[in-house]
Amino acid sequence: MHQSAWQKELFRVGALVSTGLAAGWSVGYPTVGLLTGLTVSQLVSLHAAQALYRWSYRLGPPPQDSGYVGYSVDKLLRREKQLRARLAKQAMELQRYNQGIESLQDGVLILDQEGFITTINGAAIRLLSLRKDDAGQHVKNLIRHPLFVRYFDQGDFREALQFDMRKFSLQLQITEFGYEQKVMLVRDVTERKRVESMRQNFIADVSHELRTPLTVLNGYLEMMSDMELPSSMNKAISQMDSQSKRMTMLVNDLIELSKLESVSSERKGEWFSFTQLCHEVIDQLRDFAEGHIIMDDRAKAEVEGFPDEIRSILTNLLTNALKYGGGKDVTLKIHTSMKGLKVSVIDQGDGIPAEHINRITERFYRVDESRESEIGGSGLGLAIVKHALEHHDATLQIDSIVGEGSTFSFVIPTYRVR
Ligand code: ADP
Numbered sequence: 001m002h003q004s005a006w007q008k009e010l011f012r013v014g015a016l017v018s019t020g021l022a023a024g025w026s027v028g029y030p031t032v033g034l035l036t037g038l039t040v041s042q043l044v045s046l047h048a049a050q051a052l053y054r055w056s057y058r059l060g061p062p063p064q065d066s067g068y069v070g071y072s073v074d075k076l077l078r079r080e081k082q083l084r085a086r087l088a089k090q091a092m093e094l095q096r097y098n099q100g101i102e103s104l105q106d107g108v109l110i111l112d113q114e115g116f117i118t119t120i121n122g123a124a125i126r127l128l129s130l131r132k133d134d135a136g137q138h139v140k141n142l143i144r145h146p147l148f149v150r151y152f153d154q155g156d157f158r159e160a161l162q163f164d165m166r167k168f169s170l171q172l173q174i175t176e177f178g179y180e181q182k183v184m185l186v187r188d189v190t191e192r193k194r195v196e197s198m199r200q201n202f203i204a205d206v207s208h209e210l211r212t213p214l215t216v217l218n219g220y221l222e223m224m225s226d227m228e229l230p231s232s233m234n235k236a237i238s239q240m241d242s243q244s245k246r247m248t249m250l251v252n253d254l255i256e257l258s259k260l261e262s263v264s265s266e267r268k269g270e271w272f273s274f275t276q277l278c279h280e281v282i283d284q285l286r287d288f289a290e291g292h293i294i295m296d297d298r299a300k301a302e303v304e305g306f307p308d309e310i311r312s313i314l315t316n317l318l319t320n321a322l323k324y325g326g327g328k329d330v331t332l333k334i335h336t337s338m339k340g341l342k343v344s345v346i347d348q349g350d351g352i353p354a355e356h357i358n359r360i361t362e363r364f365y366r367v368d369e370s371r372e373s374e375i376g377g378s379g380l381g382l383a384i385v386k387h388a389l390e391h392h393d394a395t396l397q398i399d400s401i402v403g404e405g406s407t408f409s410f411v412i413p414t415y416r417v418r
Pocket of ligand 1: 316320321349351352360361365366376380381383406
């Protein structure tokens, strides 16, 4: 094709120049004829170039030319056609993809590197009370919930965020893709939360209802244990007494757990002396077991949170360390780390086999049912600890070596410590 365009161009110039030359020759002016032929050939090329220029600005039709210009125009037209077909296909794919996103029940927001919204679907608009033309705005200008702002700024999206917005309870998950772009999935969990809260209320109500009869039973049993009774009765009464105390403990733990589960995620904590609270808990546990609690206190700190919940965390962890610590001393270590205030409860007991570690924070999960029912406990202690720690943005870390002991630790993040 190149070859034939070049040949045609050459042929045209040759034909015009030789026609001019021949005409000039015939009238006795060959030079004038040659120059005229050259000028005409130049004018034809100029005309084609001008037509090309006009066409490139869409001011005229594509130039009709048999030479190089015509060849290039043909090529350009073919490329343009291919490009248009490709664009049309891409536009259709984009439309299909947008329709797909639009039809999702879950809200979808796509954010660019800086957090500006590039795509938003109908469900996101409905759940987050946004408007269609909110696309293009920064996500933090639109979702101002403090929990979301903190979650977004912190940049750790491994776990989903739950928060309430107007009449919806929402679960929000961010996934990063490409170059720091993000997809935000927003799910309506209002119904799930309602059922969950019905379950929690039921447990809390039953536990409360059990409390009164148990108090009466405990009272009578205590009275009877002081009475002069036949020795055969004494054993039965002491067993009834210990079982009824165990049941009271279980009911109290159930009430505490359901309280922890139902508190609002928006309540504000208070600043309190962490060290003083540790001393108070240790004092209360002084006569609990044979082992002593040694306080290795390398940081005096104030913590922002809920003192009753921290008290419960420390009491549960220390009680367990004493219960399962084989009568040896237990250490409560407090020190500052890069991430915040690190608190560890270290015992020298039998330890926990690795396969149980992931499960011991589940309700009623026990490593050795027969041993533990002798030691006593509700099986809810670590579930309470886990929940209370979540309210302080902390997680429980368990390290244990069988035969050497266990360490239960957590870090209260820097923004809650001063
Ligand atoms: P419990 O009331 O039975 O102590 P927890 O929820 O506090 O319930 O603990 C769950 C289980 O985890 C316990 O039954 C025990 O098997 C195990 N466990 C907890 N703390 C320790 C520890 N310090 N050493 C060994 N085992 C432990």
